[in-house]
Amino acid sequence: MDSAVAREQALDAAEKLFYGRGVQAVGMDAVRGASGLSLKRLYQLFPAKEELVEAYLERRDLRWRGRLAEHVERHDDPRDRIPAVFDWLEEWFGEADFRGCAWINSYGELGATSERVVAQVRAHKRAFRDYLTALVTDAGMPTALAGQLFLLAEGAMVTAGITGSAEPAAEARAAALSLLRAG
Numbered sequence: 001m002d003s004a005v006a007r008e009q010a011l012d013a014a015e016k017l018f019y020g021r022g023v024q025a026v027g028m029d030a031v032r033g034a035s036g037l038s039l040k041r042l043y044q045l046f047p048a049k050e051e052l053v054e055a056y057l058e059r060r061d062l063r064w065r066g067r068l069a070e071h072v073e074r075h076d077d078p079r080d081r082i083p084a085v086f087d088w089l090e091e092w093f094g095e096a097d098f099r100g101c102a103w104i105n106s107y108g109e110l111g112a113t114s115e116r117v118v119a120q121v122r123a124h125k126r127a128f129r130d131y132l133t134a135l136v137t138d139a140g141m142p143t144a145l146a147g148q149l150f151l152l153a154e155g156a157m158v159t160a161g162i163t164g165s166a167e168p169a170a171e172a173r174a175a176a177l178s179l180l181r182a183g
Contacts, residue, residue, distance in 0.1 A: 007045050007055075009035045014056045019102050023053055023109050050116050053106065057120040060102055065127060067092075078138040082149065082180060085132070086173030089156055093166035100161020101154075128153070145179055152176055 013034035017026040028049055032039045046052040071088040072081045092098060099105070103121040110117040132153070133146040156172035159165075 003045070006037055006041060010037055010042055010045055010052065011056055011059055014052050015060060018053065018056055018106075019060075019099055020097065023106055028052075050110075050114055053110065053114070054116045054120055057103060057106060057117065057124065061120070061124045061127070064102075064124075065131065069131070072135070078135070078140070079180065081135050082132075082139060082141075083173055083177055085135070085149070085153065086156070086169050086176055089153060089160075089172070090166045090169035093156075093160040093169050098160070098164075101157040104154075104158060104161070125154075139180075141180065148179055149176055152179075 010031060013031050013036075014026075017030055017034055028039065028042060031052065032042050035042065037045075042052075046055065068085065068088050071091075072084045075081045075084050103124045106117050107121045111121065129146065129150045132149050133143060136143060136146045136149070152172040152175050156168040159168040
């Protein structure tokens with residue numbers, strides 16, 4: 001089997017297991033079983049579990065930010081793109097397998113012990129904040145608004161993950177609209 005195909009199989013399995021059950025609750029043997037790869041092949045691709053977690057977060061980041069941008073960019077008016085972020089969050093929170101923010105969850109589990117995980121989490125959060133800053137700038141709003149929107153979105157993610165409800169996105173959207181009107 002081609003290494004790229006095997007890598008994708010391993011990452012597909014890891015993403016489903018890590019996101020669904022938590023990183024620490026899932027051993028490499030479970031990833032082996034779910035991926036259909038031998039344990040030897042899995043360790044050839046990812047010599048340590050930490051490397052698999054890092055790759056999972058990196059790949060998920062690209063997908064997550066791509067899905068968000070695709071949704072937001074459907075709106076032509078730059079001022080409509082900001083509330084569209086919260087509309088997308090509400091859709092994401094409503095997905096059957098939603099279990100909170102993968103980066104916050106991973107940071108909670110491994111942030112004290114894994115520099116690689118911390119680096120992935122910080123890179124993801126920085127990229128999300130930068131994306132919001134670009135939206136705010138394109139809308140001609142004060143850049144300070146980006147930090148406020150970032151905190152609203154992050155708070156909604158944490159709350160939705162804990163409550164199992166999509167409602168925090170709607171509440172954060174309403175707050176974002178208030179900030180936009182005030183700005």
